[in-house]
Amino acid sequence: MTKPRSRTVKVNALARVEGEGALYVSIKGDAVQEVKFRIFEPPRFFEALLQGRLYSDAPDITARICGICPIAYMLGACQAMEDALGVVLPQPLQDLRRLIYCGEWIQSHVLHTYLLHAPDFLGYEDSIRLSHDYPGVVERALELKKTGNRIMEVVGGRAVHPVNLKVGGFYSVPRRQTVRELIEPLNWALEAALATVRLFAGFDFPDYRYDYTCVSLRQPEEYPITQGRLVSNRGLDIPIDQFTAHFSEEHVAHSNALHGRMNGGEAYLVGPIARYNNNFDTLSELARQSAREAGLEPVCDNPFQSIIVRAVETLYACEEALRLANAYEEPDAAAVEIVPHAGEGHGCTEAPRGICYHRYRLDEAGRIVEAQIVPPTSQNQKQIERDLWGVVEKNLDLAEDKLKWRCEQTIRNYDPCISCATHFLKLTLDRS
């Protein structure tokens, strides 16, 4: 009997993902022995450095967790504080929050799909080589991304790490005319987003399916972005303040980011596919139609098609932003007045990569006693490893370089944000 051949797939520094991560897969014969998606970006201790700070500091500090999705952190923090302090925002301010979040979805999704993920499908090492052959496609991506950035600038004061959001609302609200000026570029962006869905629909998708446990927010009337109840396709339906009763995080030796899991221990999926699967019915007519034309069913179980789902969500975000910009009137007040007191509050929004949960406990002066932030990439790590396991098993006949490529492509299905995932508190040093 011949000894089963051992193979190892190693990627020491993953390219085209946000942050520093690596991958290790060991294979013996026809069996996968081990899969480790390693995050070695150093931990960042945000939850610890928030302690003792005023409630009002949280949005701007947590925004620094990520340069791609600062709104997810700012709004998660704002909501949690408003929850703790018993404040409800009037609808116009909530609409403005939804508008800026659309901007974040557009710029984040466009960046990932066109510049980081599409090269995988078209066989290019990076978007520079892609732009050599398809300059028009890359030009469209940059212009679309700019539209997202512009929304962030108009509502948030600047495109990266906006400064205009605060607990209770905004420091100032944009002028009506400034918001109206978004309409023309958004009309163009809507068409560009439609073309994007069609473009990605033509890609070849590796044959791999998984029966995911999809976790996302859900609202009865609109596709979830800034708020909702927490639901899953397995029947979970809870208010966000029950998050920790159902989900937890564990430390694994090979990752500097905590691994999220259901309290029963199982992996789950957050992000575009989970959102789409749980909320297809609340997408706009146009988004649903364009998804169908792109060959997507109302439930998507091929993670490689996440690139189409992101394009559908980009289209939806353009539509929503247009609707909100068209309806915008300057609110009477930029923010609701806050009176600090002791309390505990929860916030949860749909970051481009999936749900981002915040919990804070405040003392009577409104200082943070305890902070907990659970970003989407932490939650997806377990599922990323499951997918890698399955994808490798299905592709054992591929040559080393092709297999490695396919593994990286699998990780990029998640658009992982590694800097976000390593914000966490605990660091265990093994000095033995």
Add this chain to the structure above:
Amino acid sequence: MIVAEKPAVLIIGVGNPLRGDDAAGPAVIQRLQNRLPPSVIALPLDSDSVSLMEAWRDFERVILVDAVCSGAVPGFIHRFDATRTELPRGLFHYSSHLFGVAEAVELARQLGRLPERLVVYGIEGAGFAYGEGLSAGVAEAVEQVAHRILVELGE
């Protein structure tokens, strides 16, 4: 009414002032403040490099400064004529998101969006850990690059 002359040259210093020697680019911009003719604009940039293309859209001549990590002695000054030669990838330090300077410049080249003249200075950094403050060699190099840019502009 005096009509201001349209600035002819853009100088960009790329880097995160909170990441040690990554601050070299913005530090050069700081050194140049108040020493430049009105036809020159100097701009620090701490965001994704795709915005470079936007930044230099209306300029024919651009000088860009960034920290690099090539294994050379800290403070070593690289100078590239980017209009003529491709920038070496993997040299320009970038923290996380998306693109470094080299990638952005090459993307712009592919899209025909390079300025007519683009010179890139790379200052070899010693460390890029969290925190403010340049290492001694890099602080020295910042002075030199600022000086060389002033000389270049005068030529």
